Structure formats: C-alpha cells, structure tokens
Amino acid sequence: xxxxxxxxxxxxxxxxxxxxxxxxxxxxxxxxxxxxxxxxxxxxxxxxxxxxxxxxxxxxxxxxxxxxxxxxxxxxxxxxxxxxxxxxxxxxxxxxxxxxxxxxxxxxxxxxxxxxxxxxxxxxxxxxxxxxxxxxxxxxxxxxxxxxxxxxxxxxxxxxxxxxxxxxxxxxxxxxxxxxxxxxxxxxxxxxxxxxxxxxxxxxxxxxxxxxxxxxxxxxxxxxxxxxxxxxxxxxxxxxxxxxxxxxxxxxxxxxxxxxxxxxxxxxxxxxxxxxxxxxxxxxxxxxxxxxxxxxxxxxxxxxxxxxxxxxxxxxxxxxxxxxxxxxxx
Numbered sequence: 240x241x242x243x244x245x246x247x248x249x250x251x252x253x254x255x256x257x258x259x260x261x262x263x264x265x266x267x268x269x270x271x272x273x274x275x276x277x278x279x280x281x282x283x284x285x286x287x288x289x290x291x292x293x294x295x296x297x298x299x300x301x302x303x304x305x306x307x308x309x310x311x312x313x314x315x316x317x318x319x320x321x322x323x324x325x326x327x328x329x330x331x332x333x334x335x336x337x338x339x340x341x342x343x344x345x346x347x348x349x350x351x352x353x354x355x356x357x358x359x360x361x362x363x364x365x366x367x368x369x370x371x372x373x374x375x376x377x378x379x380x381x382x383x384x385x386x387x388x389x390x391x392x393x394x395x396x397x398x399x400x401x402x403x404x405x406x407x408x409x410x411x412x413x414x415x416x417x418x419x420x421x422x423x424x425x426x427x428x429x430x431x432x433x434x435x436x437x438x439x440x441x442x443x444x445x446x447x448x449x450x451x452x453x454x455x456x457x458x459x460x461x462x463x464x465x466x467x468x469x470x471x472x473x474x475x476x477x478x479x480x481x482x483x484x485x486x487x488x489x490x491x492x493x494x495x496x497x498x499x500x501x502x503x504x505x506x507x508x509x510x511x512x513x514x515x516x517x518x519x520x521x522x523x524x525x526x527x528x529x530x531x532x533x534x535x536x537x538x539x540x541x542x543x544x545x546x547x548x549x550x551x552x553x554x555x556x557x558x559x560x561x562x563x564x565x566x567x568x569x
Contacts, residue, residue, distance in 0.1 A: 246282070251278075262291075267281050280316070321389060322381040344379075410423045412458050414465075481523045484505070488507060498521065516545075
C-alpha cells in the first residue's frame, strides 16, 4: 500500500505515522511535529518508485504531473532530480537542504555538501569560496550537462608545501633580451631555477625578479649593476598577482615552472622536478573571476588525465587562497 502525501507550500507532507517513520528511517525527509516534510525531489523520486501517492488541491498527481509542477517552481529541478537519483542509485543516503544535497563520502565517511550546477551556468569563484567558507572541509559539486549526464568534483581549500626551501650565495647575472643569464649552473641543478643555456643558465623574468628580491642575484645591464628599483622597472610588465603567487609558492618550498604546454599559468612541484612529475596545474585569478563551466571543466579534466590536481590561486589584497578541483566518482 502506497504512503499518502499532500503537496502544500512547495513541500510534500506525510501525516501517516507508520508511513512517515518508514520513509524517515530510510533517510527521506525531516520530521516536524508529528509529520514528515519531503522536498519535491524526494517526493518525485518516491512517486516514481511507486512508494508514495501525492495529491494537490484534492487531485492525485502522477509522476509527470508532480515533475512539471516542481519544474515550474524551480528552474533547476530537472538537474537536481537527476543528481538525486544518480546518488540514490549509487547507494547514498541523500539529505535535501535549501541550497544543496548532503551525503557521507564513501572513502572518508565525512559528511559533504553537494551543490548542483548546470553546464550553461557561469562559473563564479566568489560563489565557490562562499560555499567552502560555510562548510566544514571539502565540498562536492555535481555538474549536469545538456545530455543530462553528471560530472562530480571535489573542491577544497589546500595549503601547498614543498621540500625545496633553499638559500644561495649571491650570484651574478647579466641581461640578455628579456632574460637574465648566469654562469653558475648550481642555480639550476640545486635550486631548480632557469634552463641550461650556452655554458650557463638563463632565467625567466619572474625567476630573476624573485632571486633578486631575495638577495641571491645581482643583475648587470650594459656593465652596470641594476638597483632594486631599476630591477622592478625592468620587470614591470609582469603581472603583480602572478608574481605574488610565484613568490608565495617558492617561499613555501615549491618549485614553479610555466604551465603553458598544459594550458595553465604554472605547473608546480612539491619536490625535485628532476626526479618527479609536477603535482599541480595552477591558474592565478581574483575573487571576482567569472568563466564558462566548459572552460573550467576542460582544465580539470586535462589535469586529471595527466595525474595532477588543478588549482586556482585566488589573489586577494591580504592573502592568497589555493582552491583545488578534482574529478571523482561518488
């Protein structure tokens, strides 16, 4: 015999005591004052499973009738329903909340919010940061594409650290075009700066600026030593935000190289890049960064395919936050 429910106020209410406790025991709804409150997604799922009969204004609703009413009330209902069904079929207990679903991850047992997005929506970093700020630990995101297929991501705030914190005796270099050339190869072999060139090492502007600021590099131009002010003027075309992230990562003992061939700004190593592959692909953005989900999804997929983690370095006036994105199967 089907449990009966009434659609009112955008929720489905079950009054039958036996029925409400049966459903609640299986993880559905919220008990409130001798009644069970189901969200529309739960109600539609239970009607589809023929476990619930729903009436509205005295008339019985079949699955499509309830589904259409729900779509009228919530323009993302189809995507939410797709994600809910997918998670249920994977064996999860799914708790409905106003802004998300909530599940316990199988690999950790930790509770995790699942936010539903659609392919045509904008990617807004400000929203992602807000979700992380209001949640304990990591969050999950379910992205529904136009074929109604779901891709899941785990998103978390990370604190990258590396093993390559080094200090050097001051070395001398001279400008060559937009680069700085040094004879001492130890800066490459031990510090992992620059690339071999002629009989020495050539440094990219961002590397030269960092080493100069740290006091490890003295730069000459046209035979004259460049002051710190002149050095900053030489490299004024460098993005301030990008340099801040580079400096922060290097100060944390990470090795930073260009990520150009992977379509990102940086590739980042936790240790010796001569002995290991990079750990992160990273792009530098500001808090108000906006993009299409197709662009972000492509970067995450590429990082996943080469066994790296994709990271946004979010630059704010007083801090830098590192937000990692990883694909996962629930």
